[in-house]
Amino acid sequence: MDERFQSYNIEMAAVTGADFWKPYGSAPAATPAPPGAPAGMGPDLLEYRPPRDLANPRLRTLAAALGPAYVRVSGTWANSTYFADTDHPPATPPEGFKGVLTRDQWRGVVDFANATDARIVSSFAISPGTRDADGQWTPEQAQRWLDYTRSVGGEIAAAEFMNEPNAAAMGGAPEGYDAAAYGRDFQAFKAFIDKADPNMTILGPGSVGEAPTGFGSGTENLGELLGAAGAISSADMLAAAGPGVDGFSYRHYNAGSQRCASMGLPLTNPGEALSADFLNRTGETRAYYAGLRDRFEPGKPMWLTEVADAACGGNPWAGTFLDSFRYADQLGLLAREGVQVVMHNTLESSDYSLLDENDLTPKPTYWTALLWHRLMGSTVLDPGVPADNGLRVYAHCQPDTPGGVTLLAINTDRDHRHTLTLPDQAQRYTLTADPLDSKTVKLNGTVLELGPGDSLPELTGTPTEAGQIDLDPATITFLTTPGAGHTACE
Numbered sequence: 140m141d142e143r144f145q146s147y148n149i150e151m152a153a154v155t156g157a158d159f160w161k162p163y164g165s166a167p168a169a170t171p172a173p174p175g176a177p178a179g180m181g182p183d184l185l186e187y188r189p190p191r192d193l194a195n196p197r198l199r200t201l202a203a204a205l206g207p208a209y210v211r212v213s214g215t216w217a218n219s220t221y222f223a224d225t226d227h228p229p230a231t232p233p234e235g236f237k238g239v240l241t242r243d244q245w246r247g248v249v250d251f252a253n254a255t256d257a258r259i260v261s262s263f264a265i266s267p268g269t270r271d272a273d274g275q276w277t278p279e280q281a282q283r284w285l286d287y288t289r290s291v292g293g294e295i296a297a298a299e300f301m302n303e304p305n306a307a308a309m310g311g312a313p314e315g316y317d318a319a320a321y322g323r324d325f326q327a328f329k330a331f332i333d334k335a336d337p338n339m340t341i342l343g344p345g346s347v348g349e350a351p352t353g354f355g356s357g358t359e360n361l362g363e364l365l366g367a368a369g370a371i372s373s374a375d376m377l378a379a380a381g382p383g384v385d386g387f388s389y390r391h392y393n394a395g396s397q398r399c400a401s402m403g404l405p406l407t408n409p410g411e412a413l414s415a416d417f418l419n420r421t422g423e424t425r426a427y428y429a430g431l432r433d434r435f436e437p438g439k440p441m442w443l444t445e446v447a448d449a450a451c452g453g454n455p456w457a458g459t460f461l462d463s464f465r466y467a468d469q470l471g472l473l474a475r476e477g478v479q480v481v482m483h484n485t486l487e488s489s490d491y492s493l494l495d496e497n498d499l500t501p502k503p504t505y506w507t508a509l510l511w512h513r514l515m516g517s518t519v520l521d522p523g524v525p526a527d528n529g530l531r532v533y534a535h536c537q538p539d540t541p542g543g544v545t546l547l548a549i550n551t552d553r554d555h556r557h558t559l560t561l562p563d564q565a566q567r568y569t570l571t572a573d574p575l576d577s578k579t580v581k582l583n584g585t586v587l588e589l590g591p592g593d594s595l596p597e598l599t600g601t602p603t604e605a606g607q608i609d610l611d612p613a614t615i616t617f618l619t620t621p622g623a624g625h626t627a628c629e
Contacts, residue, residue: 140517141440141479143258145470145508146209147202147486147493148445151217151261153191154248155238160398160452160489161186184398184451188496190244191487193251197499197593198487204595205512206256211444211482212248213302219266219311224283235268237311242287249293258296259288260444260482262345265301265324266311274313276324278331285336297340299388299444300328305346305371318371322379329383340385342442346373347390347450350424354392354404354450373428377435386479387432388442391424392450393417393465396490399451407449409576412461413551413613415528421446421469425476440479447484453491460503460572460580462491464551467507467615471533471547474519483508503572503580506587507615510568510598513538514545514617518627522546530557530610536628537619544623550610557610561618566600567608568617575613 152159165186192198202210219237223229228241252259263269263281271277288295301324303309307316325343332339348354348370394417395404411417425441432439448457448465456462466483473481483504487494493505501509515535522534529552537543546565550557553575572580580587583601590596600619610616 140474140477140519142517143207143209144474144480144517145205145512146211146257146480146482147205148211148213148482148484149191149193149248149486150214150484150488151212151220151238151240152214153188153485153488154193154212154244155216155220155240156188156190157216157238158185158187160184163398163455163490188488193247195499198494199251199254200593200595201494201499201501201505202251202255202257202486204509208255208257209260209296209480209482210248210252210255210257210486211260213260213262213299213444215302215310217262218264218302219268220264221268222264222280222284222287224287233268235266235270236264237266245284245287246291249288249291253292259293260297260342261295262299262302263328267313270313276327278327278335281331282335295336295339297342297386298332299342299345300325302345303347303390304344304376305349305373307371316371318375318379321371321376322381325380325383341383342386342388342444343380343384344373344376345388345390345444346376346428347392347445349373350391350420350427352420352423354395373431374434377431382436384436384439386442387428387436387439388444389424389428390445391421391443392447393420394449396449396451396454402451404450407454409456409461412456413464413553415551418465418468418531418551422472422476425473425478441477442480442482443473443478444480444482445484446481447491449491452489455490456576457490458492458495458502459576459578460570461575463503463507463570463580463615464549464613466504467511467547468531468549468551470511470515471531471549474535475533500589501587502578503570506580506582507570509595510570510617511547513598514568514619515547516545516628520544520625520627524559527557528552529555532559536625537621540619540621540628542624542628543619543621544625544628545620546618548610548616548618550612550614550616553613555612558607559610560607561603561605561620563605563620563623565603565605565618565620567603568598568600568619569611570615571611
């Protein structure tokens with residue numbers, strides 16, 4: 140898989156400052172949704188956040204520890220964001236746009252990426268302000284943005300034409316936008332990129348919510364959620380656009396969050412967070428979009444460009460150890476199934492983020508991400524362990540250790556131990572929390588936390604002899620075997 144397999148999002152809304160998912164417990168809003176909000180979003184779903192300081196030393200330290208990675212700066216808000224290529228940006232968005240991205244803000248993204256070994260992934264504005272008198276998409280804004288990016292030492296490594304085109308009615312597209320319109324737009328976009336930036340990886344379509352389970356639960360249900368305008372079928376869009384992507388991209392959320400219950404999204408609860416039904420939705424969505432890939436873009440690598448526990452900012456328990464099981468299992472399962480890149484939403488905003496959005500302290504999912512990054516290499520192996528109810532095992536080559544192997548063993552059983560038999564000595568790294576919905580996580584019994592000057596703690600394993608080992612209930616364990624001598628890992 141790609142060396143930047145484990146990646147993350149920083150929403151365009153966080154870069155420009157915008158109304159984003161309101162924290163649980165905030166006071167009800169008394170005013171209508173702001174003009175920059177996606178269509179259909181009521182005032183009680185969103186709350187204003189100022190632009191994120193991407194030069195924050197803690198943010199950069201923690202992001203750099205996950206590098207190399209991709210940082211995707213996109214999201215629904217990006218569809219309607221105006222790039223102000225001037226030293227004096229407008230105070231309000233021009234007609235046809237809902238937000239403004241300044242030079243300073245975008246230079247901050249470029250500087251962040253360069254400082255953290257992250258390559259930028261994004262999407263382009265497609266709202267009415269980008270279109271000519273006949274409603275055709277024009278690349279004027281896109282060209283200015285690309286030119287400025289290069290002028291400050293940056294590069295957009297990969298991009299989708301727009302964010303979630305199958306939900307165009309919510310995403311700021313012109314009224315009546317349909318599959319034929321997407322096909323025309325995508326062809327114009329591809330012709331533009333082929334000339335303006337031929338090294339850019341074109342991703343698409345970047346759809347969401349069409350799989351039979353999880354968020355959206357199918358195109359018809361997603362259409363109901365979006366109102367009378369409905370949703371656009373990805374199959375219809377791909378047929379209209381024709382082949383042309385370098386990577387087939389899609390989104391996945393295991394459910395809708397409690398925050399968006401009023402929208403009618405399928406929900407979940409903490410008791411289901413470790414269940415097979417909940418965890419298996421990741422594979423079911425991948426299989427659905429892999430079928431579309433095979434039909435319309437055969438052989439193209441798959442990118443999951445946005446994923447978290449639940450849409451609309453995540454559930455209240457997304458910042459606890461409970462969500463680490465979903466995150467670790469998704470990485471293992473998607474790597475095994477050949478997905479090349481997985482971008483967690485988000486690095487630093489809302490409940491589903493890896494870092495607390497207020498003080499940027501790591502959440503349990505961040506520590507899980509850091510262990511994955513350090514212990515799981517880019518070559519995926521067969522773990523040799525049959526599927527078992529409550530035990531999920533994945534195997535990779537150990538990075539920077541010729542012949543070494545790492546096993547990831549996830550015991551999702553809350554009540555019972557499981558066992559593994561190791562053929563070799565290993566170093567053991569076990570993550571635990573008590574209770575499971577704790578915001579604090581322990582590695583081999585020691586609480587993980589930042590040290591002086593935001594230094595990262597040593598992630599030290601416990602020596603473990605070959606033979607049978609026990610995996611306690613509701614634990615996540617990495618086992619490194621440097622002396623395995625696996626020929627695929629030489």
